[in-house]
Amino acid sequence: MSDLAVRTDGLTKRFGKQLAVADLDLAVPRGSVFGFLGPNGSGKTTTIRIVLGLASATAGRVQVLGQDMPGSLSRVLPRVGALVEGPAAYPFLSGEANLRRLDAADRHAPAGTRAQRVAAALDRVGLGNAGGKRVRAYSLGMKQRLGIAAALLVPRELLVLDEPTNGLDPQGTREVRNLVRSLAEDGATVVVSSHLLAEVEQVCSHAAVMRHGRLVAQGSLEDLRSRGRSRLRVLTPDPAVTRAELARLGLGLTPVTADAQRDGHHDTGDERTTDGAAVVLADLPEDAPLPETLAEALVAAGVRLRGFGVVQETLEDRFVALTGEGFDVAQ
Numbered sequence: 001m002s003d004l005a006v007r008t009d010g011l012t013k014r015f016g017k018q019l020a021v022a023d024l025d026l027a028v029p030r031g032s033v034f035g036f037l038g039p040n041g042s043g044k045t046t047t048i049r050i051v052l053g054l055a056s057a058t059a060g061r062v063q064v065l066g067q068d069m070p071g072s073l074s075r076v077l078p079r080v081g082a083l084v085e086g087p088a089a090y091p092f093l094s095g096e097a098n099l100r101r102l103d104a105a106d107r108h109a110p111a112g113t114r115a116q117r118v119a120a121a122l123d124r125v126g127l128g129n130a131g132g133k134r135v136r137a138y139s140l141g142m143k144q145r146l147g148i149a150a151a152l153l154v155p156r157e158l159l160v161l162d163e164p165t166n167g168l169d170p171q172g173t174r175e176v177r178n179l180v181r182s183l184a185e186d187g188a189t190v191v192v193s194s195h196l197l198a199e200v201e202q203v204c205s206h207a208a209v210m211r212h213g214r215l216v217a218q219g220s221l222e223d224l225r226s227r228g229r230s231r232l233r234v235l236t237p238d239p240a241v242t243r244a245e246l247a248r249l250g251l252g253l254t255p256v257t258a259d260a261q262r263d264g265h266h267d268t269g270d271e272r273t274t275d276g277a278a279v280v281l282a283d284l285p286e287d288a289p290l291p292e293t294l295a296e297a298l299v300a301a302g303v304r305l306r307g308f309g310v311v312q313e314t315l316e317d318r319f320v321a322l323t324g325e326g327f328d329v330a331q
């Protein structure tokens, strides 16, 4: 049995001249909560649609739960639950009636046990008490959870949720996030696409990052974090000497970020603080001298140190660097 729930090799999709997905090698480990991250338009939905057999690939190979797709579609799909492009439900019917209709449409689902299946799915997503209410009275978060309940009418090994928290308020977002967590605790592999880094950081064990249809990073979150760069941050009234000395020691200076520029003064790329000192940032490659050696060298060169430290690049810094775009970090 393959240890990957989803695997793509060289997956490519063109729409006319436009390359929506380019040579994508995705590896979703079984049992993971896999964040599929990227700015809008980076190819996430297209990839998900191909994985679910809703669209065809231009080139490449796709395996879901160890089976080749789309060849094994009819055998694999019953083991996969999906929520793509928002939930669709009849607003004038109750949540329960909606699920009954869906269950009745599944020719493998025995009618005799329908009521239990529907009740269990509603309970599973925390809608046990709201099943009798009409869907038009549901909040967006409740509608989204009903969509997930629909995917859970039969036990699933893999759940694929496309932007499940899109448009939800903070309460709805929390509800869906907790649900994703508990689904994973039950042993399902869950793929969640999102353009929100915070979303992925809070629930996922693994992530892949897309940019313009290409994969720019993939791995466990721990792994992705540890690949972040370290930087030296020096606060000093002598930025010019500091820069010269760091350059002499072979360190590349980091351009000052938007954060620093927002504070105003930034002659020659340094952030001036109000008391006349400036922050100088330098990349610290793995083979850089130890921080204490650098501090000693700066002092010997006549630099007055007011602050000195090593800062680890955050996951957000790293993803912004990888995708060339900002992520919405707010909820």
Ligand SMILES: Nc1ncnc2c1ncn2[C@@H]1O[C@H](COP(=O)(O)OP(=O)(O)OP(=O)(O)O)[C@@H](O)[C@H]1O
Residues within 6 Å of the ligand: 015, 018, 019, 020, 038, 039, 040, 041, 042, 043, 044, 045, 046, 047, 195
């Ligand atoms: N049916 C289509 N016909 C033509 N172009 C398409 C089609 N579907 C998607 N695209 C294009 O392919 C690219 C990738 O789109 P896709 O929807 O997969 O990105 P995404 O990362 O899921 O973004 P979003 O979060 O906005 O859905 C986009 O530039 C989009 O305009």
